Amino acid sequence: MTPGLDAIRDCLDGSQPGVMATCAPDGTPNVAYLSQVEYIDPAHLALSFQFFNKTRQNILANPQARLLLMHPKTAAMYRLTLRYLRTESEGPLFERMRAKLAGIASHTGMSGVFQLKGSDVYRVEAIEPVPGQPLPVTPPRRNLLEATRAVALRLADAADLDAALEALLTGLRQDFDIHHAMVLLLDGGGQKLFTVASCGYGESGIGSEIAVGDGVIGVAARERTPIRIAHMTGEYAYGQAVREAMAHGALADRLETAIPLPGLPESRSQLAVPIVGGGRLSGVLYVESPQDLRFGYDDEDALVALGAQLGMAICALRADASGDLPPAEPIPPPDGAPVMIRHHPGTDSVFVGEDYLIKGVAGAILWTLLRDHVEHGRTVFANRELRLDPRIRLPELSDNLEARLILLTRRLAERDACIRIEKAGRGRLRLCVRRPLKLVEMPSERAG
Amino acid sequence: MPADARIDDETAGFIQGAVSIIAATRNAEHRPALVRAQGCRVDPGGAGLTVLVVADQATELLDDIRDNRRVAVVFTRPSTHRSVQVKGEDARIVAASAQDLALAAGYRDAMVAELALIGVPEARVRALLAGVGELVAIAFSPTSAFVQTPGPDAGRVLEMPR
CATH class of the missing domain: 1.10.10 (Arc Repressor Mutant, subunit A)
Known part of the structure; x- marks a missing residue:
């Protein structure tokens, strides 16, 4: 019984995640490094298509490929047997890979070079561990499933949206050791997101806005897909996108009525997950860190689950707007200069x-x-x-x-x-x- | 096919240095196989090239070589991403000599130093290149070589002197 791709997906993170062998129609083998391998599900992955190179020509003619992966911590190697299925050039998978590639490109000094043309989707037909002497697996700093449970229980206890937002941000700090986070909710028109809660920034940025489609947060909202970037990138710097929009665009005359979006000046890892409930997008949960490679697949899973729970809570709270009469406490009358x-x-x-x-x-x-x-x-x-x-x-x-x-x-x-x-x-x-x-x-x- | 093609001195220096080496083959059904190699040497004059692999890690690859002798090998310097791919059509399996074992040991040390430049700890490099079982040599005459450093130049045929 070989492991599923989910068991070894840590191998897909990192700036040089794999090497792939293909074969031309005339029988000439080819071997090349890949810049990006994206996990889809236990039986599928996607590779970035950036150049029409030999690998690309070969898989279009002969869909058989072998991929050599290495675990980034233990150095265990795995050989995957792949079959090319199709190329996607739009949609959530493509956008997720494009955002991530921008991060990889910036980290490796390849910003002008890497540009995603498509996401090549492959079926994983077999996963074979390569005999070797890998390092022992070190226990994670925290069992993230257990941390998710702890925060889910905090969220379940919240009686209103305000309490739910506090529960989430407190839980991220205490149970996930995530100290820079913000929650943005979708504007009624569906075109903008506004910050409703944040932690870890000098200025809270409550009320600041970003357009759907702009930066990591805006793309996560538009595509309703998590976007995770392991290395700092300029292209998707949301703050910059907002500032540029304000400087050039229709917002220029309203600068005095804009609240700056919070953010780390030296953000090196970013993760934005959609908040979805009742089939509707409600907003985006965004976390970041000054460390490289801070957020892995498990963090992404956890935050997607918590984002979904918050999305359902928002739906439920919306439906439940009736209630008791207020306790009659006297309010002191207004005083002082008008x-x-x-x-x-x-x-x-x-x-x-x-x-x-x-x-x-x-x-x-x-x-x-x-x-x-x-x-x-x-x-x-x-x-x-x-x-x-x-x-x-x-x-x-x-x-x-x-x-x-x-x-x-x-x-x-x-x-x-x-x-x-x-x-x-x-x-x-x-x-x-x-x-x-x-x-x-x-x-x-x-x-x- | 230019039978007298050879690896130029500069490229020979590069592929015998601290570079990641991955060798690939294919079987009769054109299904590829690949393995990480543990060192490379270029014959004086550059007309022959040998890479060392762990036999237990390369069962399929060695079967393919016995079947059709075709091979492709990519050499990459981790700290610069410079990459070169070399191909051959006459690969054969040779027992590793005592010099080959010394070459593999030196290669591992060089990789430890190279990967330290990009922050990879020594233990992880030693684990990646662990000599788990018998080393064998794959020898071939290079017939073509390609630049594979990421960028617009990737895929360019590397001129080979005669």
């Missing part, structure tokens, strides 16, 4: 005094709350009424009100604004205002 709150209707940007606070749907929610507070003295609001409020214009299809409320709550707390949002029982919130407010609706600023 604070001017400005609202720009075009973008729903809200400024507290001179400081930009938030924009978009979260800005519209805040403005609605503040108007009802100032005009009618209200302090308690039900999520359900906000969801139906025409002033908020919540996108109907992708109803992420809870995520917007968390974003708004955290942003207010972070800015130490004179306004706070508290929970007031399930499905309700309470607005706490410390200073008198002067609301100013700005004129629409449509240019041209």
Whole structure:
């Protein structure tokens, strides 16, 4: 009984993962190093097609190939018998390999050289251990299945999205030793992701945005596939992508209302996994590290499982928005000098005094709350009424009100604004205002 | 087929240095086989080339050589990715001499030093190149050689002096 490819997939990581032998129609053997081998499932793998070289010509004419792999830690060697099946030039597998190849290329000084033309898919027909004296297997620093269980239980205990996000980030730190992470959720329009929670960065970046399709995070969202990069790469540097988009594009005139995306300046390992539940993409969980080769296949599996659990939790919490009445606790009346709150209707940007606070749907929610507070003295609001409020214009299809409320709550707390949002029982919130407010609706600023 | 082709001195120096060596063959059904080799020597003048393999690791490959004598060998320096592939059509299996055993030992030491440059610990290199059983020599006359360093030049035929 030979092992499945899943048992030896660590051999596929690394910058020179394998050597492949093929045979030309005239019977001439050929042997060449591969730059990338991608695991698909226990019986399939994919190789990067970058150049129309001899290997490529040979497998199109004769699909038989042999691959020699080495375990990166034990030096155990395995010989795989492969059969070429097809080439994919778009879709999740292709995008995953393209992102990873960019990482490998950057690590090996081949950035201008490596460019993925296709993912060649092979069936693994046999795996044969090569006789040798491999080093003993060292135990992993942590049993990741057990760590996954621990974080899954934390997540299962969370009663709302805020608690679920905290449970996840705490679990990543304590059980996975992952100290740089962020959760981004999909905007209602499905075109942007916004940061709703993060850990390990100087600035939390709550509220920062990235377009679907941009960088490791954006590609993971667009393709709904995990993207794992073992070495630092410039091409997929999400921060750079965002900065460039802001400098050149339509965002240039809105620089003052942008929150910078957090990120490690010297990120060397990156992993982005989609958060999917109920058949829908909700966002992306992103982790990174200053170490090379920090995240392996097992980390990827674990985070995909936890991302799926968070996705299901988001679905369930969305469906369960009704709840109890709030406990009636007195709120001290506003005190001190009035604070001017400005609202720009075009973008729903809200400024507290001179400081930009938030924009978009979260800005519209805040403005609605503040108007009802100032005009009618209200302090308690039900999520359900906000969801139906025409002033908020919540996108109907992708109803992420809870995520917007968390974003708004955290942003207010972070800015130490004179306004706070508290929970007031399930499905309700309470607005706490410390200073008198002067609301100013700005004129629409449509240019041209 | 140029019977008098030979490996030039610079290439000979490269393939006899601290380079990873992988040899490949194919059987009658054109199914390839491959194995990691443990050292290489080039005959004076460059018209003959010998690579050393562990017999137990190369059962299929040795059968293929007995069957059709075709061979391809790729040499790669791990720290620079420079690669050269050499092919032959008259490979034969020869018992390894005492000099060959010394060559393999020197090759392992050279690989330990080379791979240390890219951070591979010695124990892992020794494990990769463990001499598990009998070494045999595969000797052949090179008929063609190719540049295989990744990049636009990959696949270029290396001119062989006559």
